[in-house]
Amino acid sequence: MKRLFFNPLFLSVLAIIQIVILGIVFLTWPPVTLRLVVTSTSLIDWDNLAKEFEAKHPNIRLDIQTGGDNSDALHDIYIKAITPTSSPYDLIYLDIIWIPEFAAKGLLMDLSQEISQTELADFNLGDIEGSRFQNKLYRLPFHGDIGLLYYRKDLLNKFGYQPPKTFPELLEISESVQHKTGITWGYIWQSRVYEGLVAMFIEVLKGYGGFWIENGQVGLDRRESLDAVRFLKMTIDRKISPDFERFSTDKKYLEKFQESQAVFLRSWPYVWTQANSINSPISGKIGFVSMVDLNNNVIGCRGGWGFGIAKATNRDREALKALKFLTSEEIQRKFLLPKGYLPSRTSLFTDPEMLTTYKQDLPQIIKGIEQSILRPSLPQYQEASNILQRHLKDALTGEVTPEAAMEAAAEETRKLLQIK
Known part of the structure; x- marks a missing residue:
């Protein structure tokens, strides 16, 4: 029987190849798992988004959990779970209003040296500025938001009205x-205790020429603030708007609008695609304008979500890859635009799908974003917001007068912020 002889060089090369293969397997298996939690009411297809990421990064798994049906609830989940040295989550899905608090508490990784100016150039400037605290970058924006006033275009046309400006x-x-x-309601707004109440209120407050917290001052007990509260209370008293806490979720507000139970609805951009969907009974019958005020100005509260990295994670390199992928132009085009969310990348505002969705109204969206109202950037924001929510409820349910409610809110806010 003939013996087989192998060249020693061939055997050496084969051994090296085997070592390299084993090394790759060792380094990539088992795969690293990144965890984060998002709101349960989000319209984004998180499961397929995770699958797309894993297809491009087979050595990293993306575990996206859902918890909490609004910003406040998700905030509490994160705050209770993470510390500067310990976190069950590697990525953090961040509302724009949380950045100062989370950064001040040392919960977020500083991204300033990880993301180049070239990479930041395509993002909306306001979204980037809202992602900073004390000149450091802590978040990459995913999608933006702005308060809008939707109206039944068919009904206004029928009775000879133009959209309101004041x-x-x-x-x-x-x-x-x-x-x-x-029709049951004239005007539906966010009338329950949650962050949406604050976003809506500061639009009305700004519309009356007032402010909440600005330049080291609190304006809640000024005449403009009282006028704003009285306006909202009047809409309830005159049955133009539902009683406070009549509806428990944002979904309910949209449902009532789609069921032709309201002429106007104050909400966010996603409503446009939802209300104009094939199965919507009011598809093609609605329009929108920026929130009205006393002097025909463009007013809308800026919102938005993005991704940060937990400072305590030991998977920061993998998290950074996920961060860049999740906020990429490709992902925003595929997962945001079909749902009506505003992208954070400016290049997508000229995307054919964006142009098709908003048509002639797109310039109004862009102008609204540029002139939007920002909520105060404070490490104590959540506490200040809770104070305002609580006292607005007291005023709008008639528990106390608007004067008493706003004086108490102003006093508590000044005490919180140590403002004399």
């Missing part, structure tokens, strides 16, 4: 269309 016009059209059609 508070008096909003009231007049609401009551008139209610009277002529029997």
Whole structure:
């Protein structure tokens, strides 16, 4: 029987190849798992998003959990779970208003040296500025938000009305269309205790020329603030708007609008695609404008979500890869635009799908973003917001007068921020 002989060089090369293969397997198996939690009410297809990431990064798994049906609930999940030295989550899905608090508490990794100026150039400047605290970058923006006033275009056209530009016009059209059609509500706004109440209120407050917290001052007990509260209370008293806490979720507000139970709805951009979907009974019958005020100005509260990295993670390199992937133009185009979310990348505002979705209204969206209202950037933001929510409820349910509620809110806020 003939013996086989192998060249020693061949055997050496074969051994090296085997070592390299084993090394790769050792370094990539088992795969690293990155964890984060998002709101349960998000319209984004998180499962398929995770699958796309894992297909491009087979040595990293993305475990996206859901918890909490709004910003406040998700905030509490993160705050209770993470510390500067310990975190069950590697990535953090961040509302724009949380950045100062989370950064001040040492919960977030500083991204300033990890993301180049070239990489930041395509993001909306306001979203990037909202992702900084004390000149350090802690978040990459995913999608933006801005408060909008939706209206039943068919009903306004039927009765010869143009979209309102001021508070008096909003009231007049609401009551008139209610009277002529029997429609239940004229104007639905976020009337329950959660962050959406604050976002809505500061639009009305700004519309009356007031402010919440600005330049080291608290303006909640000023005349403009009282006028804003009285306006909202009047919409309830005159049955233009539902009673406070009549509806428990944002989904309910949209449902009532789609069921033709309201003429106007104050909400966010995602409503546009939802209300115009194939199965929506009001598809093609709605329009939107920026929130009205006293002087026909463009007013809308800026919101938005993005991703940060937990300072305590020991998987920061993998988390950084996920961060860049999740906020990429490709992912925003595929997962945000079909759901009506505003992208954080400016290049996508000229994308054909964006142009198709908003058509002639896109310039108004862009102008609204550029002139939007920012909530105060404070490490104590959540506490300040809770104070305002609580006292707004007291005023809007008639537990106390607007004067008493706003004076108490102002006093507590000044004490919180140590403002004399």
